Amino acid sequence: MSDKIIFHQYEISPFSEKVRIIFGIKGIEWHAVDQPVIMPKPDLVCLTGGYRKIPVMQIGADIYCDSQIIVRELERRFPTTALPDGNGLGAALGFWTDREVFQANVAITFGSIGEHVDESFKKDREALSGRSFNTDEMKQAVPIMLEQMRAHLAMLESQLADGRKFLLGDKPGLTDASAYYNIWFARAANPDGGDLFDSFKAVQAWELRVRNIGHGTRHEMSTEDAIAIAKDATSTAYEQEDPHEPNGLKPGMAVQVMADDYGRDPIAGTLVSSSASQIAIRRSDDRVGEVVVHFPRAGFWVLPG
Ligand SMILES: N[C@@H](CCC(=O)N[C@@H](CS)C(=O)NCC(=O)O)C(=O)O
Structure with a gap:
């Protein structure tokens, strides 16, 4: 199964530049998938379930929306190059x-x-x-x-x-x-x-x-290849209940997640895991099969699905 770091981005995107510098600091090898600057973005939203903002990171069938959760996941996967201030x-x-x-x-x-x-x-x-x-x-x-x-x-x-x-x-x-x-x-x-x-x-x-x-080691990848990788892969996320969830969220519940600022399109799915820092939902799409989409909690709302 592919564990390539796939980065859906475009060159002039400010939040992509933030993550590209993190790739540089951590010395990460990654694959750039260029997405359009404006809608429609059919080869992005089939992966995210409707989230249209850039950047989005994909590893196999796990999709990470928002630079906050992308950096958090990079810190989790590459602990030997931990940033001095990655999570606090x-x-x-x-x-x-x-x-x-x-x-x-x-x-x-x-x-x-x-x-x-x-x-x-x-x-x-x-x-x-x-x-x-x-x-x-x-x-x-x-x-x-x-x-x-x-x-x-x-x-x-x-x-x-x-x-x-x-x-x-x-x-x-x-x-x-x-x-x-x-x-x-x-x-x-x-x-x-x-x-x-x-x-x-x-x-x-x-x-x-x-x-x-710099930006670490960059390769290019087509949207078709990124979608094929998602389709072939199985998410590595597992169900986990957080006993401290303030509003009783549990794995298996139908929820919608949306940004609280702009690009507030709700993304619907079934809850896999949640914590104070992250929420992961499972969803499927004809083109990409079953994927798990991950969001940060700060700056995102979770509503009943
Ligand atoms: N909170 C998001 C903000 C992302 C964001 O605003 N991205 C801009 C581009 S850098 C965007 O998506 N603009 C609209 C678009 O590209 O469709 C993050 O940290 O990733």
Whole structure:
């Protein structure tokens, strides 16, 4: 059975860059499956049951939705290269980088390049967020959001002020990957973005160090091959009841899982296991057979199926 790390992604995806850097830090060999930037994504949602966001990791018939659970699973499978902050504060700081910093970043980036963005992309992101993608309004918000972004960058600059190589010390970790992808995306999506980063000298030196970590060993894979691997494989997840579940969730129950922010499409399945950090549900699809789809608990809602 295949235990290849299959990574459904696209190049300009910020959250994919976060995980690609984790692959680099941990020295992981992985297979990139490129997925579309906008819907429809038939070769992704057949695996996830409706989750459309990127990235998604697949190992055989186990599907991991959201960078949070992807990093957690990589930490579980590759303990000899454990990150200094893989599951504790690094995961908590992800809520700062992935929500607060990322939203300011997106507002600045699309407020600045909005007129060059395709109509089809705007319509897609309106459906994703439930909010209008109004480039004039975004443009007006840029000055205020620049102040926010500058304030967040100043926090990174202070953290690095004692000359440390990475945010938590000598070794790079999840906090570095999470902070870095925001800067990477701002530069990649808007190369003429001006001088926002110029006054942050320690951040710039650190950015270079993180970039130089690279992405581990990357191979390419087609969507057809990824789907065939899922179809041939059997999930390695096993049923486990959590006695501390606050609302009585048990293996075998029909549930729906959905993100609490954007891309809130509910994914229906039968509960396999749950804990404070993860929930796994079993589902099947004609093209991929039976798979187990894994989500983090923080930032996801579980509803009766
Ligand atoms: N909380 C998710 C956020 C993922 C996310 O927002 N991904 C963006 C791309 S980087 C996305 O899916 N955008 C819509 C799309 O690609 O269809 C995670 O950590 O993986």
